[in-house]
Amino acid sequence: MVKSAPPTTSRKPSKVEAIKERSNSLREPVATEILQDTTHFSEDAIQILKFHGSYQQDNRDNRVKGQEKDYQFMLRTRNPGGFVPPQLFLTLDKLADEYGSNTLRVTTRQGFQMHGILKKNLKAAFAAIIKNMGSTLGACGDVNRNVMAPPAPFKNKPEYQYAWEYADNIASLLTPQTGAYYEIWLDGEMAISAEENPEVKAAREKNGTGTIFHDKEEPLYGTYYMPRKFKACVTVPGDNSIDLYSQDLTLVVITNDKEELEGFDVFAGGGLGRTHNKEETFARIADPICYVDKNDVYDLVKAIVATQRDYGDRTDRRHARLKYLIHDWGVDKFRSQVEEYFGKSLAPFKKLPEFKYHDFLGWNEQGDGKLFLGISIDNGRIKDEGDFQLKTALREIVEKYNLPIRLTPHQNLVLYDIEPKNKQAIQKILSSHGVIFEPEKIDSLVRYAMACPALPTCGLAITESERAIPGILERIRALLDKTGLPNEHFVVRMTGCPNGCARPYMAELGFVGSAPESYQVWLGGSPNQTRLALPYMERLHDNDIETQLEPIFVYFKQQRQTEETFGDFCDRMGFDAIREFAANYESQTVASPEITDDGDGLVEAMADSTTAPITEESDRQEVAIANTTTATSKNRHRVTLQDEVYDRLKEISQRQGKAMTNLVNEALLDYLKNL
Structure with a gap:
C-alpha cells in the first residue's frame, strides 16, 4: 500500500525531492561541506541543512556591491510544548553572545532562534545545544515541526498536563530517526537523553496498515520525507493559545468526569502560507475530522502523516501542504483514506466549547502552591538595549533560582515552579533591568x-x-x-x-x-x-x-x-460597506466630486469642494481629478474618461481600497514626470 517513491504522476517531482533522495537520509552534502573552509553551503546542502534546524541567510543590511554576501546562519531549536530547561536556556544565552547576534528570539512555534552564526562556528553551536538538553532536529525542513501546547503550567488541571505529555510523545513519534544528526554535529556520539516512552517506540515500529517502511532508515518518512513541512499541536478544550485552526494537525484533550484522559478530538488541514498573485495558494483553517481513543492516538497520527506523505503534491511545493490535499479531495475522501491507514472506522467528533485566546501574562498560581510568571516580549526578541536589559534579567533569574521556562505561541515566556517567597526578589530583578512584568502596564495593542x-x-x-x-x-x-x-x-x-x-x-x-x-x-x-x-x-x-x-x-x-x-465588526459589516464609507469619508475631507455624463460615453470628473459626496448608488460615478489645493478652490477642472477606463479604475480602487481620486492623480503625476 505504501509508496516508496513520490506518487506516480505525469508531472516531474520538484528539485527538492531529488535533493532529498541523494542526501543519504539527510547526510550529504552537509557532512562534506561542513568540513570545508568556506563561508557558506551549496544550494543542495542548504536544503538538507534545514532538516537539521538551520537556515543559511544573508544580512542584507551589510551587502556591498561587488563583494560576497554577508553569509550567516539562523539556528532554531525544537522545544515540544515550549519547554526549555534552565541548563538549555543558559547555554543558548551564552551562545547568542559567543557566536550569534547577542539576542535570542522566541518563535511563534514555541522555540528559540539564534541569528548571526558564522559557518565556522555552526558545529560548535549545534553541539553545545545537543549536549545541554536541547535539539534542533526537525525544527525546519519537510518533516513534522515543533509540536505546540498551551504554555500554562497548571498543576491542578490535569488536561494541561496531558497536553504537555502528548505534545512530547507526538514530537518523539515523528522525530526523524536518521543517524545523520549526531554523526555530523557530535561526530557520531549520541547525546545523553531521557529514555524514550516505550509506547511511542512501539507505535513508531508498528505496521500492518501500510504506514511505515520496513526497509528504510526512516520508518515513517522513507527516502523522501514529507512533501512539505507538517505542523502539529495538542491543546485543551477552550484554550486557543496555540492558534489551533492554523495547524496541519491538532489534538484536543478529552477527559471524563474524573478528569481522566479518554481521547482526543482531531482537526486537520490548517495552514497559512500563500504566494502573492497566485490564487491557487491560500490560507485555510483546519476542519474537524474525528475523535480518537487515547489507545489509538499514535496510530491515527501516523495514518494522517502517511496520507499526506503519500498523496501530498511533490511536484509543486506551493501546493504541497496538507491543506491543499484536503481542499482538493474534500474532508470525506480524506477521512476515508486516513481510515485505510488507520485500519478501522473513525469515531465522530465530540462537541467542544468555544475556543478563547489566552496569553497567561503576569503572576498566576500553578495550583500546587507555587507560582508562574508570564513575561511579555516585544516580537519575541530577548535583548539588552539601553535601560531595557531583558536578556541580563532572565539570565540572572534562571541562574539564581534554576527555573524552567515555557515559551509561548505568542512569542512570550513563562517562568514557573516559583516559590512564593521568591516573588518579590524576582520582581526586583526585573524592575531594576527595566522589564515590565505587569500586563496591565503594557499597551494592549x-x-x-x-x-x-x-x-x-x-x-x-x-x-x-x-x-x-x-x-x-x-x-x-x-x-x-x-x-x-x-x-x-x-x-x-x-x-x-x-x-x-x-x-x-x-x-x-x-x-x-x-x-x-x-x-x-x-x-x-x-x-x-x-x-x-x-x-x-x-x-x-x-x-x-x-x-x-x-x-x-x-x-x-x-x-x-x-x-x-474590531475583527467581528469588519466581518459583520463586510468590505463593500467599509469601502463605501471610506470613499465617502475621504471625499468629504479632501475633495467632493460632481459627476456628469456628456452622453457620448465619456464621463466628466469635476472637482468642487461644495458638491455632495459620491455614493455607490449613483448611476455613473467618478472622483475628482485634482490635488487638495485645487479641490478646495472655486475652480472646476474637467477631465473626460472613457467608460472602459472608468470601469477599470473602479475595479482597481475597490481591490486596493484606494480612492479613485488618488489613483488617477498618482497615474497622471507619473505620466507627466516622463514628458
Missing part, C-alpha cells in the same frame, strides 16, 4: 501584536516587519486616540512576506509584506483566532496607513454593536 523577523536576515522578506511594527503600533494608537477610541485594542500581526510566519491571516488587522515599504491589508479575523481574515487592500504604503485606516476606525466607532470587537 503591543500585548496582542506579533511580527516575524523579516529584514535584514530572512531571504524571503519583501519588506520590514519586526523592525517596523513598533512604530506602526504607535501610529495606530495615535489614530485610535484621534478617532475617539483611546482604550480600543485588537490583534495586529505583521509579516514581511506572504508565508505568514506570524499568522497574520488569523488577525483582526493583518499586514503582509507585498512590496518595499508596502503591505497587503487583511481584516476581519477573530480576536480569539477562530476565523480567517480576508484581504481588504492589495498594497498599502507605509506612508498611507493613517489615511486608509482612519475612516475604517471612524466607521467602527459609529456602527459597532455593544462590546463588538
Whole structure:
C-alpha cells in the first residue's frame, strides 16, 4: 500500500525531492561541506541543512556591491510544548553572545532562534545545544515541526498536563530517526537523553496498515520525507493559545468526569502560507475530522502523516501542504483514506466549547502552591538595549533560582515552579533591568501584536516587519486616540512576506509584506483566532496607513454593536460597506466630486469642494481629478474618461481600497514626470 517513491504522476517531482533522495537520509552534502573552509553551503546542502534546524541567510543590511554576501546562519531549536530547561536556556544565552547576534528570539512555534552564526562556528553551536538538553532536529525542513501546547503550567488541571505529555510523545513519534544528526554535529556520539516512552517506540515500529517502511532508515518518512513541512499541536478544550485552526494537525484533550484522559478530538488541514498573485495558494483553517481513543492516538497520527506523505503534491511545493490535499479531495475522501491507514472506522467528533485566546501574562498560581510568571516580549526578541536589559534579567533569574521556562505561541515566556517567597526578589530583578512584568502596564495593542523577523536576515522578506511594527503600533494608537477610541485594542500581526510566519491571516488587522515599504491589508479575523481574515487592500504604503485606516476606525466607532470587537465588526459589516464609507469619508475631507455624463460615453470628473459626496448608488460615478489645493478652490477642472477606463479604475480602487481620486492623480503625476 505504501509508496516508496513520490506518487506516480505525469508531472516531474520538484528539485527538492531529488535533493532529498541523494542526501543519504539527510547526510550529504552537509557532512562534506561542513568540513570545508568556506563561508557558506551549496544550494543542495542548504536544503538538507534545514532538516537539521538551520537556515543559511544573508544580512542584507551589510551587502556591498561587488563583494560576497554577508553569509550567516539562523539556528532554531525544537522545544515540544515550549519547554526549555534552565541548563538549555543558559547555554543558548551564552551562545547568542559567543557566536550569534547577542539576542535570542522566541518563535511563534514555541522555540528559540539564534541569528548571526558564522559557518565556522555552526558545529560548535549545534553541539553545545545537543549536549545541554536541547535539539534542533526537525525544527525546519519537510518533516513534522515543533509540536505546540498551551504554555500554562497548571498543576491542578490535569488536561494541561496531558497536553504537555502528548505534545512530547507526538514530537518523539515523528522525530526523524536518521543517524545523520549526531554523526555530523557530535561526530557520531549520541547525546545523553531521557529514555524514550516505550509506547511511542512501539507505535513508531508498528505496521500492518501500510504506514511505515520496513526497509528504510526512516520508518515513517522513507527516502523522501514529507512533501512539505507538517505542523502539529495538542491543546485543551477552550484554550486557543496555540492558534489551533492554523495547524496541519491538532489534538484536543478529552477527559471524563474524573478528569481522566479518554481521547482526543482531531482537526486537520490548517495552514497559512500563500504566494502573492497566485490564487491557487491560500490560507485555510483546519476542519474537524474525528475523535480518537487515547489507545489509538499514535496510530491515527501516523495514518494522517502517511496520507499526506503519500498523496501530498511533490511536484509543486506551493501546493504541497496538507491543506491543499484536503481542499482538493474534500474532508470525506480524506477521512476515508486516513481510515485505510488507520485500519478501522473513525469515531465522530465530540462537541467542544468555544475556543478563547489566552496569553497567561503576569503572576498566576500553578495550583500546587507555587507560582508562574508570564513575561511579555516585544516580537519575541530577548535583548539588552539601553535601560531595557531583558536578556541580563532572565539570565540572572534562571541562574539564581534554576527555573524552567515555557515559551509561548505568542512569542512570550513563562517562568514557573516559583516559590512564593521568591516573588518579590524576582520582581526586583526585573524592575531594576527595566522589564515590565505587569500586563496591565503594557499597551494592549503591543500585548496582542506579533511580527516575524523579516529584514535584514530572512531571504524571503519583501519588506520590514519586526523592525517596523513598533512604530506602526504607535501610529495606530495615535489614530485610535484621534478617532475617539483611546482604550480600543485588537490583534495586529505583521509579516514581511506572504508565508505568514506570524499568522497574520488569523488577525483582526493583518499586514503582509507585498512590496518595499508596502503591505497587503487583511481584516476581519477573530480576536480569539477562530476565523480567517480576508484581504481588504492589495498594497498599502507605509506612508498611507493613517489615511486608509482612519475612516475604517471612524466607521467602527459609529456602527459597532455593544462590546463588538474590531475583527467581528469588519466581518459583520463586510468590505463593500467599509469601502463605501471610506470613499465617502475621504471625499468629504479632501475633495467632493460632481459627476456628469456628456452622453457620448465619456464621463466628466469635476472637482468642487461644495458638491455632495459620491455614493455607490449613483448611476455613473467618478472622483475628482485634482490635488487638495485645487479641490478646495472655486475652480472646476474637467477631465473626460472613457467608460472602459472608468470601469477599470473602479475595479482597481475597490481591490486596493484606494480612492479613485488618488489613483488617477498618482497615474497622471507619473505620466507627466516622463514628458
